[in-house]
Amino acid sequence: MDDLRNAIELIVRGGIVTSGTLSSVIGRSAPLTCKGVVHLPRMVGETIVIGPLRGHAAELGHLLLQRWHHVVDSTSRFVVLGNMIDGGDYSCETLFLLLCLQQHLGCERVVLLRGAQEHSFLASAMQGGSNRATLATELRVRELQDGAKQLPQSIHDLFRSLPVACVVDNKYFCVGSGISPLCRTVQDLHSAALSTESSEAIHHTVWNEPMDDDDQYSLLPSVEFASSEEYEGSFVFSFQAACKFLSDNRLITILRGSHYTSDRTSVEHNRCGRPWHYRHASYDAGYRLHACHPHTGFPTVLTLFSAASFCDQNSNLCAYAAITADGLVVQQKERCPTRPVQMPGSHRNAFAWSVPLLMKHAVSAVQSMLTESPQAGPSNEVDEAQLRRMRQLARLCISNPKYLLPQLNETDP
Numbered sequence: 001m002d003d004l005r006n007a008i009e010l011i012v013r014g015g016i017v018t019s020g021t022l023s024s025v026i027g028r029s030a031p032l033t034c035k036g037v038v039h040l041p042r043m044v045g046e047t048i049v050i051g052p053l054r055g056h057a058a059e060l061g062h063l064l065l066q067r068w069h070h071v072v073d074s075t076s077r078f079v080v081l082g083n084m085i086d087g088g089d090y091s092c093e094t095l096f097l098l099l100c101l102q103q104h105l106g107c108e109r110v111v112l113l114r115g116a117q118e119h120s121f122l123a124s125a126m127q128g129g130s131n132r133a134t135l136a137t138e139l140r141v142r143e144l145q146d147g148a149k150q151l152p153q154s155i156h157d158l159f160r161s162l163p164v165a166c167v168v169d170n171k172y173f174c175v176g177s178g179i180s181p182l183c184r185t186v187q188d189l190h191s192a193a194l195s196t197e198s199s200e201a202i203h204h205t206v207w208n209e210p211m212d213d214d215d216q217y218s219l220l221p222s223v224e225f226a227s228s229e230e231y232e233g234s235f236v237f238s239f240q241a242a243c244k245f246l247s248d249n250r251l252i253t254i255l256r257g258s259h260y261t262s263d264r265t266s267v268e269h270n271r272c273g274r275p276w277h278y279r280h281a282s283y284d285a286g287y288r289l290h291a292c293h294p295h296t297g298f299p300t301v302l303t304l305f306s307a308a309s310f311c312d313q314n315s316n317l318c319a320y321a322a323i324t325a326d327g328l329v330v331q332q333k334e335r336c337p338t339r340p341v342q343m344p345g346s347h348r349n350a351f352a353w354s355v356p357l358l359m360k361h362a363v364s365a366v367q368s369m370l371t372e373s374p375q376a377g378p379s380n381e382v383d384e385a386q387l388r389r390m391r392q393l394a395r396l397c398i399s400n401p402k403y404l405l406p407q408l409n410e411t412d413p
Contacts, residue, residue, distance in 0.1 A: 001072060004104045005065075008097065012061040014340040017096045019148035026154045029099045039193030040186065041111050041166045046070070047077040049174060049321040051286070051304030052115060052257040054087030055135070057094040059307050059318055062336035064101070071105070078105070079166060081257035081304060082115020082176035082206065087311060089340075091135040092142070095155070114162040115176035115257055116231075119206040122159050164193055164205045168323055171252040178208030178256055179237055179245050181225045186249050200233075207234035209259065210242065210290055210301050239291050242300040252298050253328070255321060258305040260284070286319030287330050302328075308335040366394040 011017075048070055053060050070076035084098060085091035102110040121135060135155070142148045165175040167186060182201040183189040192201035209228065211219075216239055219226065224241035228234040242254060286308070290301035308318035317332045369390060 001104065004071070004100055005068070007100050008061040008064050011057045011090075011093050011097055012065065012336060012338055014058065014338065015093075017093050019142045019146040019151060022092055022096050023148065023151055023154060025096055025099045025103070026151075026158055028103055029158065039163050040190040041108075041163055042170070043077050043079070043108075043111065043166060043168045045075050045077055045169075046073075046325070047079060047168050047323040049079045049081065049168070049172075049255050049304065049323065051081050051306035051318075051320060052083030052117075052260065053080070053094050054083055054117070054260070054307045054310065055085055055091035055094055056088040056307040056310070056339070057090035057097055058336045058339035060094055060097050062339075063306065063318065063320065063333065064097075066333065071101070077109045077111075077168075079111045079168065079174050080113060081174060081255065082113040082162075083117045083257050083259075084112070084115065085121065085135040086117040087307065089138075092138050095135075095158075111166050111174075112162055113166065113174065113176050114159060114164050114202075114206060116206045116259060118159045118162060119176075119203065122156060164202055165189060167251070170250070172255055172323060172328065173246075173249070173251050173253070174255045176206045176257055177259065178205065178210065178235075179241065179254065180204030180208060181235060181237075181241075184245065184248060186251075203233060204235065207231045209234075209236050210256075210303070211236040211238045213291070239300060242290070243293055246293060246300060247295070252293075252296055254301045256301060256303055258288075258303045260305045260307070260310055260316070284314065284316035286317040286332055287321075289330075302330070304330075308333065309339075312341060369394050 048067060050060070050063065064071055070078075078101065080098060084094050088094075098110075098112055102112065117135075136152075139148070139152050139155070142151060165173065165186075167173055173186070180189070180192075180201045182204065183192055189201065189205070207228070208225075209230075211226065215226075215236070219238065221240060224238050224244065225235040226238075228236050246252065246254070284305070286305050288303040289299040290303070292298060293300050302321065304319050304321060305316065306318045306320050308316060310316055317334065319330055319332050322329045322331055
């Protein structure tokens, strides 16, 4: 257990995991996830449900240190609602911490679900967050630096073995994103996960989202699913669909991860033309309680997101759920104070971020050199010849910048 805490403290301080260490951890996890894999695990007991982390390894480490008594407790369990990668600059470190936690506590106590980002990695589609750092980018950099050519395939095999949902205490249905119109019961989803031909149902569980509250009133009560305008091949499910799924399976609520992105803010509008009030806002609370079930009085859907200050461009909080014998409690936490700063845009370091500014000032200096001032002429023929050569060089730099100026590869660390 001391090794696990040391690894967590290393990540919280901004440490980097070597490719060899990551490959070794993934290799030790293969027997846990691939041999006798259960595609719809069931858990009983006190459980911490963590939302999407999106490559923010320090936030995961900070959360585990705050809940360290649950880590060392032999009865506590953890569920991660997918979307563990892509967004922050530390997707490899996030996987490393989660796999270390699973190896120390056992796969019966730590369940990692497949989310949209893991599903996209398997399909090599990289949908969503394309302008952010991705796991594929990190792996390409590691391949150039360390020659780690086997890591992508190892992670691909790991993601394929991840379950798509789990049930906690026979009451709480945990899933990466939502329910599928092809699976009306939990048993239907279990059968779909076991069948390689039912990939459409798996796609729905990682991409389907709850319908907006405003959109509920624009549809007939009999409509349970509608095509999504955001994600191709996916649906949005209505309040009626969530109630029916919960009633048919004797469940209380659906715990899902949020498709949070830094590209959307509270100024955008939903499909009804009204401003967003709860989704993807820069001040997001990290969770959302959807409409309550008429029979149980409990929210039909609970949406969680656990990457505080997502990509350092938002002020959202981290939220996670603690399931105990007394019920379910949503808790929040601030950003990890020791988390490394993430550069804006797709830049992975300060030099890459400063290159556009440097180029702007260099072009300004060259343009000033090309402008001849009639008041200040050359003092002699030597100065005039030197100035003429400098102007020729400046014109050459402007006409052929890609050959004369150093270029920075976007994938460079």
